[in-house]
Amino acid sequence: MPPSFKLPLMRYAFLEEQSTRKALAEFILTAPRLSMDEQCRRFEEAFSQHQGRTYSVFVNSGASANLILLQALKNLGRLKTGDKIGFSALTWSTNTMPIEQLGFVPVPVDCNPATMNVHSAQLEDRLRQAPDMKAFFATNVLGFTGDLNNIRQLCEQRGIIFLEDNCESMGSELPEGKAGNFGLAATFSFFVAHHMSTIEGGMVCTDDPELAEMLLIVRANGWDRNLPAHRQQALRQAHGISSEFKSRYTFYHPAYNVRPTEITAYLGLLQLQHVASTYLRRQENFQRVEKWVRSNPDFIPFDYSHMKLLSAFSLSFLCRSEELRDAYVQRFIQNGIEVRPLIAGNMGAQPYYKKYIGTEYPLPGADTLDRCGFYCGNFPTMTEEDFQLIASSLQPIS
Ligand SMILES: Cc1ncc(COP(=O)(O)O)c(C=O)c1O
Helix, strand or coil: CCCCCCECCCCCCCCCHHHHHHHHHHHHHHCCCCECCHHHHHHHHHHHHHHCCCEEEEECCHHHHHHHHHHHHHHCCCCCCCCEEEEECECCHHHHHHHHHCCCEEEEECCECCCCECCHHHHHHHHHHCCCEEEEEEECHHHCCCCHHHHHHHHHHHCCEEEEECCCCCCCEECCEECCCCCCEEEEECCCCCCCCCCCCEEEEECCHHHHHHHHHHHECCCCCCCCHHHHHHHHHHCCCCCHHHHCCCCCCCCCECCCEHHHHHHHHHHHHHHHHHHHHHHHHHHHHHHHHHCCCCECCCCCCCCCECCCCEEEEEECCHHHHHHHHHHHHHCCECEECCCCCEHHHCHHHHHHCCCCCCCHHHHHHHHHEEEEECCCCCCHHHHHHHHHHCCCCC
């Protein structure tokens, strides 16, 4: 049995837990259909509006969102087998794994420990060693971001496709726009403990109609069933499919089945009603704890001075040494606070990465974050008691 914490990484599955669970039970009892249908379409439209993007494609997880995005770009010929794809060294496994699984070459880009993120300076550095990089799939880490506008410009100048894994930074903003709106496309996760949850779920957003159409094909079996009628006709004509009988079982492109359900879409629509008000609360929580961090010489505070809104995923900490990090981790756990590494530390140091990819790019920034960082939960329903527990755990050690 895992220990039960007074302050877990996440206390509830949903924003407005009780009313959401009740509404969900009623929905399941009365919905005419539970597989992908009207609720999914409505959630996609609502999400596009919320994020300020033209197209949203809902899937069953953030991992699937990353997978279909890269597969769609490959199907369109915008990325080819053997192309180098940069990624943020501090990220999640399923950001990096599909790069290798789809036959691309992953190139880790180091993170700036001050923000946990890749900035244009780190990308420029890596481009000196990998000048033929074809795409950069940035992770916006734990609510923080790099200088996304400069990264976008750099990618434009160099003809690099810029993609954002925004699974951890929904709601964060820079003066130039929302995190997730800087690249050609961005992915989101709605797994429990993210900014909003559909239990499991993910989204890909883009303004590119050709990419949006290919995402619909890749999401479900490689067929055309989810395209508008005029696009189905065009595809059928191009491939000489004249029989309606056959057309429903015709597969045009390599694909998966990563469809969402009406249940997850219904949850998404409910959660979206509450999520905007929680972005600010997440920032307020972070800033409250940051005051204690700034007055403790054991810590190096994070920098988000380039951001307009920090929709902090977690309460993240960076210690001045690995020994201090280990001591604080021990103290947090003893005090009943659940903690974990910053995402999963340096991806380049993961066993899977060393075994299957094993490149030799130096990653000192990600390494520092791996050795000296940790985080505890941040959620809108945190109580005074939770904050007191954190305050007492942040008393100086050294
Ligand atoms: C940066 C990042 N990308 C992708 C994912 C995958 O999302 P999911 O758990 O919904 O598959 C996560 C999950 O936490 C993540 O942190």
